[in-house]
Each structure stands twice: as C-alpha cells, then as structure tokens.
Amino acid sequence: MKRRMRRGQSMVEMALLLPVLIAIMFGIMDFSYYVFVYATVENAARRGGEKAATLPPSPAQALAAHDNCTIAVGTEVTANILPLNINKFTVAISYPDATTNVSPGIYPTTPTQTIGTVIQVKVTYTGQWLTPIGPLYRPGGNGTFTRISISRRSITNVDSAYC
Numbered sequence: 001m002k003r004r005m006r007r008g009q010s011m012v013e014m015a016l017l018l019p020v021l022i023a024i025m026f027g028i029m030d031f032s033y034y035v036f037v038y039a040t041v042e043n044a045a046r047r048g049g050e051k052a053a054t055l056p057p058s059p060a061q062a063l064a065a066h067d068n069c070t071i072a073v074g075t076e077v078t079a080n081i082l083p084l085n086i087n088k089f090t091v092a093i094s095y096p097d098a099t100t101n102v103s104p105g106i107y108p109t110t111p112t113q114t115i116g117t118v119i120q121v122k123v124t125y126t127g128q129w130l131t132p133i134g135p136l137y138r139p140g141g142n143g144t145f146t147r148i149s150i151s152r153r154s155i156t157n158v159d160s161a162y163c
Helices: 009-054 068-081
Strands: 089-094 118-128 144-154
Touching: 009 068, 009 089, 009 118, 009 144, 068 089, 068 118
Parallel strands: none
Antiparallel strands: 089 118, 118 144
C-alpha cells in the first residue's frame, strides 16, 4: 500500500523544481548575453578610437556623414559590432572640452586637429533581453537595455589630404 502512495513523488518534486531551474537557466542566458554585448560594444569603441586617433576628422566635420574620416571610424566600429544588430547602435565622435584635455600646460579653447589632442568615440547600443527574466534585472526598462562605451585617444596622425 505504501508503494502506491510514493509513485507521484517524483512528479511533484519535478513540478516544484522545474520553474526554479528554468528561471536559473534563463538568468544565466541573459547575463551571458549582457556580458557578450558589454565586451562587443567596448571592443568596437576601442577600435573606433584607434581609427579616430590615426584618421581624425576635422572638428567641424566630426559628425558629418560625408566626411571620409568619419566614414572610416564608423566602418571600423560597424566591423567590430557585427555580431549584434547594427541598426541599434550609434557612434558619436567628438573632441572633449579644454577641462578634460590633460596635456600638461595646454588648454585649447577650441578643438584642434593636431597631434596630441584628445579625440573621443562614443558607441551606444540599445538591445533587447533574450528571455522574460532579463527585464527583472532592470525594472522599468521596457525589456531593453542600453550599453554606452567611450574611448578616448590622443591623435597620433593627421592626414589632411584624406579627410
């Protein structure tokens, strides 16, 4: 008689533990995806910063879509962010103001395209979580997250013929 009462024990245990195991699995998936996005956006910003340091756009043309140097930096970022959806990221190139230029004794009032000047590449990516567990990490995010990475480099080369 006791044997019949224990038949459903395994099903009850599985019914109690399965939601917890699935939640843990989804959490691991979302966390892993976020780490992947974090590393990919960070790498894309770094590579864009390296390209901007060797082919800096003129300060007036830093956001112009037709400038050759801006296109080269955008292409470098796009090539390194390709595993992600390329329609969900933006690139901004700028010259930080004089207070963030840390060259000793040099405080330019306007950005210049000279060797040693700091140039900044900012990559912003807005993605969606893979599972319904992801939005629990950041309530109120409408199921999305934003990763921003900034890379600053000193200009090492100025090719005015190209840009």
